[in-house]
Amino acid sequence: MGSAREAILEALENLTPDELKKFKLLLLSVPLREGYGRLPRGPLLSMDAVDLTDKLVNFYLEGYAAELTAVALRNMGMQETAEQLLSSQAGSGAVSACNPPVQAGTAPHFVDKHRSALIARVADVNGVLDALYEHSVLREEQYQAVRAEPTSQERMRKLFSFAPSWNRACKDLLLQALRDTQPFLVADLESS
Numbered sequence: 001m002g003s004a005r006e007a008i009l010e011a012l013e014n015l016t017p018d019e020l021k022k023f024k025l026l027l028l029s030v031p032l033r034e035g036y037g038r039l040p041r042g043p044l045l046s047m048d049a050v051d052l053t054d055k056l057v058n059f060y061l062e063g064y065a066a067e068l069t070a071v072a073l074r075n076m077g078m079q080e081t082a083e084q085l086l087s088s089q090a091g092s093g094a095v096s097a098c099n100p101p102v103q104a105g106t107a108p109h110f111v112d113k114h115r116s117a118l119i120a121r122v123a124d125v126n127g128v129l130d131a132l133y134e135h136s137v138l139r140e141e142q143y144q145a146v147r148a149e150p151t152s153q154e155r156m157r158k159l160f161s162f163a164p165s166w167n168r169a170c171k172d173l174l175l176q177a178l179r180d181t182q183p184f185l186v187a188d189l190e191s192s
Contacts, residue, residue, distance in 0.1 A: 004062035007088040008069050012049035026072040037164045109171040114189045124181045125155040131177035137170045
């Protein structure tokens with residue numbers, strides 16, 4: 001298996017139509033890590049296995065999407081399928097730098113705390129994007145969508161639109177990219 005995306009797709013394609021429907025309903029009630037939102041119910045219920053896989057990976061990133069898929073499968077009583085999914089993902093090396101466990105109860109991250117200031121003041125968005133793309137925080141289409149925005153402020157707003165699917169490790173990578181490209185801005189915000 002080449003990636004968590006492929007493992008999720010294989011697991012979902014092996015469900016019967018009734019099992020897929022039940023999976024979607026259970027997915028709406030699976031407990032989420034802090035900082036993650038729910039997929040919208042309306043579009044979710046009409047998706048087939050391919051669309052659902054894409055939505056899960058785009059919304060939660062590969063590692064966490066596989067974890068949520070496995071939890072929902074276990075809740076359906078499909079422990080073997082869940083374990084196959086997780087073992088194929090673990091053996092693939094597909095886990096990105098953004099998938100370490102999130103520690104609950106931690107203080108707001110720097111990028112969350114200073115979101116408005118970062119949107120207003122980051123000048124070199126392209127350098128930040130390059131670093132995030134290099135570390136697989138952003139996919140190609142997300143990278144291009146941000147670059148397509150005409151101003152730095154709109155680029156940062158677009159970049160932050162992807163943040164709900166990021167865990168603390170992803171935000172740490174964003175902070176490091178900001179430190180590398182905007183050291184004086186980060187220092188100013190850290191001292192405020």
